[in-house]
Amino acid sequence: xxxxxxxxxxxxxxxxxxxxxxxxxxxxxxxxxxxxxxxxxxxxxxxxxxxxxxxxxxxxxxxxxxxxxxxxxxxxxxxxxxxxxxxxxxxxxxxxxxxxxxxxxxxxxxxxxxxxxxxxxxxxxxxxxxxxxxxxxxxxxxxxxxxxxxxxxxxxxxxxxxxxxxxxxxxxxxxxxxxxxxxxxxxxxxxxxxxxxxxxxxxxxxxxxxxxxxxxxxxxxxxxxxxxxxxxxxxxxxxxxxxxxxxxxxxxxxxxxxxxxxxxxxxxxxxxxxxxxxxxxxxxxxxxxxxxxxxxxxxxxxxxxxxxxxxxxxxxxxxxxxxxxxxxxxxxxxxxxxxxxxxxxxxxxxxxxxxxxxxxxxxxxxxxxxxxxxxxxxxxxxxxxxxxxxxxxxxxxxxxxxxxxxxxxxxxxxxxxxxxxxxxxxxxxxxxxxxxxxxxxxxxxxxxxxxxxxxxxxxxxxxxxxxxxxxxxxxxxxxxxxxxxxxxxxxxxxxxxxxxxxxxxxxxxxxxxxxxxxxxxxxxxxxxxxxxxxxxxxxxxxxxxxxxxxxxxxxxxxxxxxxxxxxxxxxxxxxxxxxxxx
Numbered sequence: 001x002x003x004x005x006x007x008x009x010x011x012x013x014x015x016x017x018x019x020x021x022x023x024x025x026x027x028x029x030x031x032x033x034x035x036x037x038x039x040x041x042x043x044x045x046x047x048x049x050x051x052x053x054x055x056x057x058x059x060x061x062x063x064x065x066x067x068x069x070x071x072x073x074x075x076x077x078x079x080x081x082x083x084x085x086x087x088x089x090x091x092x093x094x095x096x097x098x099x100x101x102x103x104x105x106x107x108x109x110x111x112x113x114x115x116x117x118x119x120x121x122x123x124x125x126x127x128x129x130x131x132x133x134x135x136x137x138x139x140x141x142x143x144x145x146x147x148x149x150x151x152x153x154x155x156x157x158x159x160x161x162x163x164x165x166x167x168x169x170x171x172x173x174x175x176x177x178x179x180x181x182x183x184x185x186x187x188x189x190x191x192x193x194x195x196x197x198x199x200x201x202x203x204x205x206x207x208x209x210x211x212x213x214x215x216x217x218x219x220x221x222x223x224x225x226x227x228x229x230x231x232x233x234x235x236x237x238x239x240x241x242x243x244x245x246x247x248x249x250x251x252x253x254x255x256x257x258x259x260x261x262x263x264x265x266x267x268x269x270x271x272x273x274x275x276x277x278x279x280x281x282x283x284x285x286x287x288x289x290x291x292x293x294x295x296x297x298x299x300x301x302x303x304x305x306x307x308x309x310x311x312x313x314x315x316x317x318x319x320x321x322x323x324x325x326x327x328x329x330x331x332x333x334x335x336x337x338x339x340x341x342x343x344x345x346x347x348x349x350x351x352x353x354x355x356x357x358x359x360x361x362x363x364x365x366x367x368x369x370x371x372x373x374x375x376x377x378x379x380x381x382x383x384x385x386x387x388x389x390x391x392x393x394x395x396x397x398x399x400x401x402x403x404x405x406x407x408x409x410x411x412x413x414x415x416x417x418x419x420x421x422x423x424x425x426x427x428x429x430x431x432x433x434x435x436x437x438x439x440x441x442x443x444x445x446x447x448x449x450x451x452x453x454x455x456x457x458x459x460x461x462x463x464x465x466x467x468x469x470x471x472x473x474x475x476x477x478x479x480x481x482x483x484x485x486x487x488x489x490x491x492x493x494x495x496x497x498x499x500x501x502x503x504x505x506x507x508x509x510x511x512x513x514x515x516x517x518x519x520x521x522x523x524x525x526x527x528x529x530x531x532x533x534x535x536x537x538x539x540x541x542x543x544x545x546x547x548x549x550x551x552x553x554x555x556x557x558x559x560x561x562x563x564x565x566x567x568x569x570x571x572x573x574x575x576x577x578x579x580x581x582x
Contacts, residue, residue: 026051033107034061036054048065050065080186081186082099084188092180093182117170127239128238130238140182140230161191163191179318208242224292272307275304308332414440416432421453444472450468451464451475475499500513514559527540532573532579
């Protein structure tokens with residue numbers, strides 16, 4: 001919206017006048033802005049965010065209304081927010097449609113985002129996968145890059161470049177469509193004039209996310225100030241914990257003064273090291289040690305992101321939101337490596353190593369050469385046929401056989417596979433199984449290990465299930481999770497019934513039963529969202545209740561938390577749809 005289109009008359013500071021105004025309660029259809037109030041989206045100390053509905057035109061928007069008890073400071077911040085927000089034009093920044101006054105109180109009418117704040121996402125699901133963190137970071141960098149060059153007008157003076165100064169998860173929204181929107185420009189300051197009367201006002205913004213120069217007045221803010229806030233956001237998304245400890249503003253500030261930052265590398269072990277180093281650089285106390293621009297950060301994040309997934313950052317966020325809607329665990333298409341080439345390189349390395357050992361014994365210990373060759377051949381040979389061992393002293397042979405590990409190749413392979421499974425190294429499991437002889441691939445235990453290592457969906461899992469049908473409860477469970485990835489929820493429920501009625505040979509009954517009930521609950525929830533009826537609601541709620549009974553001895557488990565969260569979501573959706581749970 002152009003500056004000339006903004007009507008600012010009537011937006012005067014009335015903080016010194018006492019007015020008895022009854023604010024809309026969100027239940028009555030009071031006229032506000034271009035529509036009727038249909039609900040309350042949120043409330044702060046000085047303002048309330050309403051949802052309005054324009055029935056004739058069929059759209060919904062959000063309206064931020066300043067409360068009657070606002071202070072001069074909150075009024076000025078409110079005024080600045082709508083003046084700046086109305087002049088910005090970026091796909092990842094909230095759109096301001098209109099401003100005005102309601103009974104003398106100023107309001108901002110803006111686009112309504114149906115979804116969640118990043119703060120809500122972090123509170124429920126963090127730590128987030130590295131691919132999602134890099135995607136969020138890249139998009140936020142693009143916003144900061146735009147703010148560096150945007151043009152706007154304040155008090156009849158034109159500016160180029162803007163500092164947000166209040167970048168934090170609660171000011172970042174994720175829509176149901178997968179879009180990211182940055183909001184709240186009440187603290188935003190022109191890049192050329194970050195100080196007023198020769199000194200920048202310190203102590204503003206959030207103690208948890210503001211840079212040292214903002215919180216403590218140690219330096220003049222510049223573009224690297226918002227980079228510090230970006231680092232705090234990435235730290236929280238990656239680790240699942242706040243950057244600084246403390247439950248109150250005072251305790252957070254005290255933690256910051258005493259250097260209470262726990263290094264990210266001590267909290268997470270599965271995050272790429274270069275991503276950790278980049279976040280650490282953003283969180284440098286001295287701004288000269290931080291990256292010089294959001295573009296520099298974005299380019300590094302893009303390189304890391306491209307190693308993790310083929311999806312674009314925007315598509316990664318959209319994919320995450322879609323999977324959350326279906327209560328599916330988040331997974332993104334990974335960058336595929338040439339597994340055959342890897343196996344060939346490993347095999348070649350092993351062969352070269354064996355040749356060196358053979359040459360060593362041949363040159364330096366001729367008497368033991370034949371025995372060493374026999375041992376290596378026995379370990380590597382896929383054949384079950386025994387090879388005649390060289391003649392040696394019977395007592396020594398007996399002692400050696402008694403203390404030596406099994407020379408049965410299949411036994412050794414299975415033991416190795418079990419060991420790799422114990423470490424949950426799925427790629428290594430699949431690479432190892434690809435070297436097994438054909439007769440071992442039909443082994444029931446090997447089949448189930450392949451299914452465990454093949455993820456929750458995808459073509460490979462479907463092929464395995466079709467090629468190696470097995471009458472085992474675990475097999476039917478893997479079939480259920482494959483059908484779940486295809487959104488065939490009725491088929492999932494049939495598979496889970498088979499998994500429950502067939503004993504599992506290699507998986508603990510309690511563990512399998514817990515997973516069966518988890519997927520049953522997820523599937524029934526998805527069926528309710530596809531066909532929202534009272535019966536489907538009751539079925540989903542009862543399923544989550546049963547899961548809570550199963551895991552009642554572990555209230556802090558992931559399954560327990562998911563059950564409580566989804567029950568809350570279902571009740572909220574039911575209320576919105578006019579259902580009640582029996």
